[in-house]
Amino acid sequence: MSFADHLDILYEDNHCLAVNKPAGWPTTHFDGREETVDRLVKAYLKEKYQKPGNVFLGVVHRLDKPVSGALLFARTSKAAARLCEQFRAGMVEKVYWAVVETNRRGHTTGGVAPWLQGDSGSLDDWLKKDEPHHRVEVVAPQTTGAQLARLFWQVKGRHNGLIWLELRPHTGRKHQLRVQLASRGGPIYGDAKYGSDHPFGHAIALHARSLTFLHPVTKEPITVKADVPTLWRGRFAYLLHATP
Secondary structure, X not given: OOHHHHOOEEEEOOOEEEEEEOOOOOOOOOOOOOOOHHHHHHHHHHHHHOOOOOOOOEEOOOOOOOOEEEEEXXXXXXXXXXXXXXXXXXXXXXXXXXEEEXXXXXXXXXXXXXXXXXXXXXEEEEEEEEHHHOEEEEEOOOOOOOEEEEEEEEEEEEEOOEEEEXXXXXXXXXXXXXXXXXXXXXXXXXXXXXXXXXXXXXOOOEEEEEEEEEOOOOOOEEEEEOOOOHHHHHHOOOHHHOOO
């Protein structure tokens, strides 16, 4: 079987390659024990272009292990440097889809957090990493080491206690979307780390729907879109056809 059979390739040229990352796979390796998306992409390039030796692949951003969706790599060091700078400067437009739980205890309005009763809005928080527990927490603005996190959200559908959100983060903090939503009573479906009550296999219901970036050589804007996983289409069939 070809390595290409394991990849959903969204875009490919001599400078960049984007894939639809499956949930449950790490973006890149740290301890070498797990199979990772970057290793699979390297194997695919080595096989397709019959390259001897090591294949260069630049990891320019990451998605959390349980998150699916659009993941961009660089195929040259020059492209990697330019794309990394775009991510650092906030020039890459990132759109996520999330399914959040709303039947939460402790809220007075029918179990739904008040902010989720609207159609759209923005969230600002100061976040700090809790390294020993591999979590991120919302903290007071003056807390040492805290970073500002900003997020725009819009409701795309509602059904049976679940809300489908489109998220546009203006910052790129660790676990930002997960903790900002959960801290307000809307944890992402399947995200037990931040309070979800529902199992969702190796995944959480957070999907990187699209990325828009400037091509590192031509400077033309490119948008890559990733379809939601099959698991979404079964579990959230009614929700994905619902209206706000």
